[in-house]
Amino acid sequence: MLVIEVRRWTFLSNHGHVLVCLARDPEVRLRDVAERVGITERAAQQIVRDLEQAGYVVKERVGRRNRYVVVRSGRLRHPLEHQVRIGELTDLVVAHDDEAARE
Numbered sequence: 001m002l003v004i005e006v007r008r009w010t011f012l013s014n015h016g017h018v019l020v021c022l023a024r025d026p027e028v029r030l031r032d033v034a035e036r037v038g039i040t041e042r043a044a045q046q047i048v049r050d051l052e053q054a055g056y057v058v059k060e061r062v063g064r065r066n067r068y069v070v071v072r073s074g075r076l077r078h079p080l081e082h083q084v085r086i087g088e089l090t091d092l093v094v095a096h097d098d099e100a101a102r103e
Contacts, residue, residue, distance in 0.1 A: 015050065017036075018037055018044060018047045019057070019070065020093050021033045021037065022048075022068040022070055023070045023093070026068050026069060026070075027065060030045055030066075031044075054074075056074045057070055072086055072087025072090070073085060073086070074086040
């Protein structure tokens with residue numbers, strides 16, 4: 001019997017998925033981000049570090065927890081989408097969350 005594997009792919013990278021998670025819930029634990037994105041907690045930590053170093057996210061310490069602020073004025077990195085700001089991308093996804101919650 002021939003078994004055909006279906007490859008799953010998404011339009012956003014794991015970096016994009018993590019950024020959306022942080023925009024949805026700035027106080028989310030990285031353990032929960034990792035679970036939602038489908039990556040390890042270590043990978044989520046590295047991605048957040050990448051996003052911080054690139055200036056897309058600012059991490060603030062609040063008591064024993066972290067709070068993540070998405071820098072909305074940042075622009076997407078690829079030349080094809082460089083005109084799009086991070087806030088526009090996250091608004092698009094988060095706005096659809098709000099619409100779904102109202103339905």
